[in-house]
Amino acid sequence: MEEIKIFAPASVANVSCGFDVLGFCLDPVGDEMIIRKIETPGVKISKIVGQKLPFEIKKNVAGVAAEAMLAACPLKFGFEIEIHKKIKAGSGIGSSAASAAGAVFGINQLLGKPFSAHDLIQFAMEGEGLASGSPHADNVAPVLLGGFTLVRSMNPVDVIKLPCPSELKAIILHPKIELKTMHAREILKKNVSLKKAVTQWGNLAAFISALYTEDFDLMSRSLVDEIVEPMRSLLIPEFEKLKTAAVEAGALGFGISGSGPSVYALANGIQDTNAIADSLSSSINQVGIDFEIHISAINNQGIKVISCK
């Protein structure tokens, strides 16, 4: 195999009660990447379509991730990467994670899969480190493993793939406002009350149980975030109004995707999903903010091969 074309999906991290640990993978939203073997050792970004991103390897998340991987596995040949960017940068649905995970996934395929998907998380995290200042796995993990993932620990990296009921669907609303991750991070308090922390871990534990038992009512009761959402939602216009619209239309839960500005809703079945998407559109239309809505299954496979030669 000399060349591979892949689909690198978007993802939702910081899923309500699962701040910093719980994420899931989206389906039709994602980038395409073409990776091919070249004679010169190392990595080269040969083409970027759809966004202005640096071609310099050390400044490009895909480049950094690919180099981290090649450092662990030196070769006499190299790779060039084409990135066809479709996920909007800064939208909060894992744009950099898709590129970082895509690069290492593609190279691993071309090498005959010497690394497991869990191994690849470590390399892709290096790309995330460039994008956000510190390596984190909560978007690259769902992209590489698919479905819902739990990052138990970052040191050492310990990621668990969780089950994913097939009826579960996601709605992503991207209000087109600028929101810097840095700003969303600064607004967080360093300390939280033990009481709220207990509430949060009770909810997350219940949500995990509900994924195993496919208990949608319990999912709904536990998709609550008393710690981060009260602060970060202040940065998202009309957050409470949108949340009410989603919940009234049948959403199991509604919260911020990543560090925003995108918001997500989860739904049981396609009928509820469409109703929630309609309700969110009409709510945000009323306040005149430009937006985009994605409807998605939970992508239980994760990153996919489109073609190869």
Added chain:
Amino acid sequence: MEEIKIFAPASVANVSCGFDVLGFCLDPVGDEMIIRKIETPGVKISKIVGQKLPFEIKKNVAGVAAEAMLAACPLKFGFEIEIHKKIKAGSGIGSSAASAAGAVFGINQLLGKPFSAHDLIQFAMEGEGLASGSPHADNVAPVLLGGFTLVRSMNPVDVIKLPCPSELKAIILHPKIELKTMHAREILKKNVSLKKAVTQWGNLAAFISALYTEDFDLMSRSLVDEIVEPMRSLLIPEFEKLKTAAVEAGALGFGISGSGPSVYALANGIQDTNAIADSLSSSINQVGIDFEIHISAINNQGIKVISCK
């Protein structure tokens, strides 16, 4: 049915990463209670063996729990309760929970089970309120439901029964020192760092997943408590030494039971269980503290009927 004899088991709450939410039920350790119908309405404690406890209903946890239940279901007859106390008060393995849960379970049986086990939790919590100052469910829930339980929320009460791998065993070491729950509570800080809270909920979420998948390695990696144990363990003599002894003998995890002074270890299979019990005995023998050790399966049934007539 006029009279029932029941086994009301001990339990472990605050299971490491599951502070305030996760508990499990023990097997051979527990009280016996006899409850019989009497003509006079209301509740009467007729006999208490094994411990000095108040006979006055409003000062007895079993009495308070039983009265809470009868308030929800007024009757023209009443009940008398005999308590054969075997769990040591203040040992940290749910002595008051056993009495409170036993009373409401027994009466419910004599009434033909008008209430579900989940309903009974609410009544038993009232007894716990008398014992500790505020109603809590983390011991009465595993006693009434069996196995591992998760208290997702206290308001409204929302308790989930979790799966319990049959190979899982518990070792309880009760160092015979006095440790007031009040003191163990005062030592807790009101605020915790967000970073440590994230670690804790990552671990708890992973432990829940491990119970479903019977992944004993993951259970072991996630039975960690960075929030409460570092403080409360200071009140338990030789805690670190005992922890090392347990872990070196094969314990999956080791921590404080309830608010102490008892400590628990979890093990995979009876062979490890015996080795851990031996190792803990010899460690605590060296420091000359009087103690008791219990070896227990996880009691997946919970409270049991011994006989009735």
